[in-house]
Amino acid sequence: MIRSFVTVLSGTLSSRLLGFGRDALIAALLGAGPFADAFLAAFQLVNVVRRLLTEGALNAALVPAWLRIFRQEGESRAAAFAGRVLGTVSAGLLIATLALALLMPLAMTVLAPGFAGDETLTMAVNDARLMLPYLAFAGPSTVLLALSSARGRFALAAFAPLLFNVALIAVTIVLLMQQPDPAHAALLLAATIGIAGLLQLAMLAQRGDRSTIAAPVRVAIDPAMRGFFARALPGMVASAGPQLLAVGGAIIASTTPSAVSWLYFANRLIELPLGLVGVAMGTVLIPELTRALHAGDDAALSEVQSRGLELTMGLALPATLGLMILNAPIIRLLFEHGAFSAADATATAQVLTWLAAALPAQVLTKALQPAFFAREDTQTPLRATLIGCGAAIALAFLLGQMFAASGIAAGLALGAWANAAVLLRRGAASFGFAISSATRRRLPRIAFAAAIMAAALWAVAAVTLHAAAGSHFGAALLLAGLIGGAIMLYAALLLVLDVVDWRQTLQAIRQRSPGNLPAGDLHL
Incomplete structure (x- = not known):
C-alpha cells in the first residue's frame, strides 16, 4: 500500500505544484477584478464536474464493482462491464455538455447570483461554454484511469492530470508576453481548458491495450447498469464535497467584488495537501x-484503515498549522504580481486562515469515506456531504454578512467539520472503524509532533520574515528554508517519538502490493 500511495502522492504533488504555477500566472494576467471573477466562477463550475470524475471520485463506485465482477465472473465479464460503463459515461457526458451549453446563462445565474444584470455574467457564460468540451473528453479518460487503478497500476492515474496544467501554463505565459485585453485573454484560457481534455484523451487512446480493458464499448441502460449508476452518482457527489463547498462559497461571495477571486486563490493552497491525501485515498485505499x-x-x-488514517492525519495536521502561520508570505509570493494587488493578497491571506481550519476535517472525511465506498455504500457519504454543505452555506451566508469574505470562509470550515462528524457517527454505528492499537498510540504523538513543529515555525518566522520584505527572490528563499526546516523537524520528531520506522517505511516503498490479480493482467 505504501508504494502505491507514494506513486500517487508523487504524481499528485507534481500536478498541484504545476497548479500553483498556473494560478500564479492567471492571477498576474487577470488580477482579482471582474474579469478574474467571471473566469474563476466559470472554472468553478467545470472544476466541480471534473472533480466528480477525476481525482479518485469515480474510483469510489467503479473499482469495487469491477473487482467484484472480476473475482466472481472472470476477466471477460469484467471487461464487458467496463465497456458498458465507458460507453454510457461518454454518451451521457456528451449529452450533458450540450444541454449545459444551452442552459449556461441560467446555470451561471444560479452559481453567481451577484453577477445578475452585470456584464460579468455575460463574460462568465462565454468562458464556461468554451471550457465545457473538457467535460465530454474527461468522461472516457476517467473510466480508463479508474480501471488502471483497479488493476493496481497507479502511475498513469497519478501523472495523467499533469497535461491539463502544462497546457494552461504554456498558454498563459504566451498571453502574459503579448499582454492582450483581459476579456480576450480569459476567453483564450477558457478554450485551452476545453482542448486540454482532448489532449489527455488522445494520450490514453494511443495505448494499445485499451481495447481489452473495456470491450465491447457500448451504451447500455439495462437494469444492471442503472443499478451501478444509482450507486455511483451518490458516491461521486460525496467525493466532491470540498469542491461543492467551494462552489457554495462562490455563490455567496459573488455579491462582493473580488471575493470570488480571493476565495478561489486561498482555496488553491488548501487543495495541495487535500489533493495529495484525497487522490491517494481514492486511488489506493478503496481498492x-x-x-x-x-x-x-x-x-x-x-x-x-489504520495506515490510511495515520497517513492522512500525518500530512494534514502540519500542513494546516503551516498554512495558518505562513499564510500572508505564501500568498504574497505566489499571487502578488501584475494585476493582483497587495490589498488582494492581504484579503486572500485572511481567507486562507479560516479555510485552513477546515483541512483536518476534509482530510478526515477523505480517510473515512473509503470504508463506506468499499462496502458499496454511497448513500451515507452522500447524506453526510449534503448535511455538511447545507450547514456550510447557511453559516457562510450568516457570517458573511458580518465578516465579509473571512466570514464566508469560516462558515465553509464549520460545514466541513459537520460532514466529518456525521461520517464518524454513522460509521461507528454501522460497522465500527477497525483501528489498530498501534494507530491509537501513534495518532496523539503525530498531533504532538505537529504542535511542536508549529511552535518552532511561528517563533522563527516572527524573527526572520521581515528581513526579506520587498524582495520576491529573498522571500522565496526564506520561505523555502522555513518550510524545509519545518518538514525536517517534523520528520525528526516522528522518528524520536517512535511514530515511524524509516527502515520499515523504505522497505514498504520498495515492496509492490501483492494484489490479487493473476499474472498477465493488463498494464495501463
Missing part, C-alpha cells in the same frame, strides 16, 4: 479495502 473485505481478512482491513 485495498475492497480486496480485504472480499477476502474476509479482518486483520488486513484493520491494517489498511
